[in-house]
Amino acid sequence: MSGAMLTRAERIARLNDLARRAMGIACVVVATEGIRALSEAEQSRLRELVETFDAFTPDNDPYGERDFGKIYQGVDGVWSDSRPVDVAMTVFWKIDAYDRALRFGSEDPADPAVTRRVLTIMLASEY
Numbered sequence: 001m002s003g004a005m006l007t008r009a010e011r012i013a014r015l016n017d018l019a020r021r022a023m024g025i026a027c028v029v030v031a032t033e034g035i036r037a038l039s040e041a042e043q044s045r046l047r048e049l050v051e052t053f054d055a056f057t058p059d060n061d062p063y064g065e066r067d068f069g070k071i072y073q074g075v076d077g078v079w080s081d082s083r084p085v086d087v088a089m090t091v092f093w094k095i096d097a098y099d100r101a102l103r104f105g106s107e108d109p110a111d112p113a114v115t116r117r118v119l120t121i122m123l124a125s126e127y
Helices: 008-021 040-052
Strands: 028-031 068-074 087-098 116-123
Touching: 008 040, 008 087, 008 116, 040 068, 040 116
Parallel strands: 028 116
Antiparallel strands: 068 087, 087 116
């Protein structure tokens, strides 16, 4: 499907997918204090799960822009984008669209020429 045929939401979704898959290149990445306090191995696993996240549903993605997700750590210590029966920790990730100077919201999140994306990874308890 060509760019002209995509809906606005699909253009935004594709740019958000690129931001997740090319963190630090296609977007600015912010990790909260709680995330930075985790071990390097856990932070690396979280980044991998954000990059590959595809568990979008109408509940967590009502506008089809693929800009939010949850990742869980079970009591067994295993991280997953599927909610385990016993959750030890929940992490949120969120993509926001700003103007190129990162001062205000973007006038058009579907246009990469006027938009910079910021991907924030945080503990749910920090929300």
